[in-house]
Amino acid sequence: MLRFDIISIFPGAFTAVLDESIMKRAQAKKKVSFHVHDLRSFSKDPHRKVDDRPFGGGPGMVMTPQPLVDAVRKVKGRRKAKVIYMCPGGTPLTQAKAKELAREKNIILVCGHYEGIDERVRALVVDESLSIGDYVLTGGELPAMVVVDALTRLVPGVLGKEASLEDESFERGLLEYPQYTRPADFCGNKVPPVLLSGNHQAVKEWRTAQAQARTKRFRPDLMER
Ligand code: 9WO
DSSP, X not given: OEEEEEEESOGGGGHHHHTSHHHXXXXXXXXXXXXXXXXXXXXXXXXXXXXXXXXTOOSSOEEOHHHHHHHHHXXXXXXXXXXXXXXXXXXXXXXXXXXXXXXXXXXXXXXOOTTOBOHHHHHHHOOEEEESSSSOOSOSHHHHHHHHHXXXXXXXXXXXXXXXXXXXXXXXXXXXXXOOOSOSEETTEEOOGGGGSOOHHHHHHHHHHHHHHHHHHHOHHHHHX
16 A cells, blocks of 8 residues: 655645545555645644744745654654655656656655745755646645645556556657547537447557647657657
8 A cells, every 4th residue: 555644734735635536535445545744733843833034044934944854754753755845846747757656655745835945854854856847836735736646546456447558658658549428429529430430440540640649739749758
């Protein structure tokens, strides 16, 4: 079973995501477990402060090292866990990276806020930083949810086997092919006849051609890769 521990100053932000859909199903199947921790509960400050002014001046506040380091160490305990800090400058999350991480047994996700975390937290307890894209958000919580979603669906037994075919096409560098379902004629917009032909080889060839055309048009960079 893959265990996620998430350290955040907004633990409530995760309730909806973790109690719905695939994450809920994965927990029910005991394939994945989620444990969200309020960073403030680890602060030794009498006012449960987790931030302070940056040395050297500058705008905003920085997350202090004591709560974060103690939180990771307490949550980790004696377990072997991969500690990941969510950061725009981190390793890009790709499907291949997600598959690699989904093989871990314990993952601790650290969500930053303010202007970031004290550098000594990275040096002492973070194993790697992970980015979901080249943009700056208000916190690491949404990126952490993306990582949880991307990894949970890859855990064997969480989804049906058909889902992996879709992932593999993406890893092969192709976008998804167009999908259609009933009705065959929607307001005069008809489903491509090949999909109604019952000719599985023709359907497979059509889908590959469509995926290649889509990838060439919208994500030529994937074709190169
Ligand atoms: C902000 C930032 C900006 C440029 C280059 C590196 C950077 N690191 C951070 C950072 O650690 N920010 C903290 C976490 C505090 C502000 C909110 N945080 C955050 C994480 N915003 N956006 C992310 C994020 C994480 C993963 N993928 C994309 C964005």
